[in-house]
Amino acid sequence: GDSVTQMEGPVTLSEEAFLTINCTYTATGYPSLFWYVQYPGEGLQLLLKATKADDKGSNKGFEATYRKETTSFHLEKGSVQVSDSAVYFCALTAGGYQKVTFGTGTKLQVIP
C-alpha cells in the first residue's frame, strides 16, 4: 500500500537557520505530493504541493521538489522564523481519488 516516511522530530533550530525535513514515499502510479502544516490546536493547512516529477512546490519561503528517481519530497526553507514553529506533515494522494496518506509528522521548534 501507499506510505509516507518522514524524519522524526522534534527538530529544534535557531532563528534564521536552514531547515530540511526529509520525506520519502511509496506509492503505485504517479502520486501527487503535499506538505501540510499544523499549528498548535489548529487544523491542517496546505503549505505546498507538486503533482508531477521535477515539479517544485513553493510557498512562504518553503519549497520542495518532487523527485521520482529517489521517491522523495524534502521540505526546505533558507531562514526559519519563530512563527514557523509547528508540526509539518508530508502526504500523498494516488489512484483515482483523494484519499490522503500522511506521514507521522515532524515537530519543528524555532528558538529566538
Added chain:
Amino acid sequence: NAGVMQNPRHLVRRRGQEARLRCSPMKGHSHVYWYRQLPEEGLKFMVYLQKENIIDESGMPKERFSAEFPKEGPSILRIQQVVRGDSAAYFCASSPGAGPQETQYFGPGTRLLVL
C-alpha cells in the same frame, strides 16, 4: 468563501455515550473526507463520502462508527458507545472534485475526549 466548518470544536463524553461530529464542506465542494489523529500521531483516513453516498469506508472501524453526507446539511460522523480509545482529534476535509490533482481543504477539527 468560508472554509471547512466543524462543530463542536471540543466534545467531552463519558464511556458508553454517543458522539456526533459535524462537518460543513466549503461552498461548492461535494466530496468529504474524515480523518482521525491520535495523540502524537499523524492523520489516518477513515471514510470518503460524496452527497448521499459512501465511496470508501475502508479506514473506519466496523463497529460503532458510521458516517453520512445527506443531500441537505452537513456530513455527520457518529460514534456510538464511545470508549476511551476513541479520544482523538477528528478532522474533516473537502474538495471540489476527485481528480488526482485536487487539493483537500481541512477543517479545524473536533477534539473528542472520552472520560
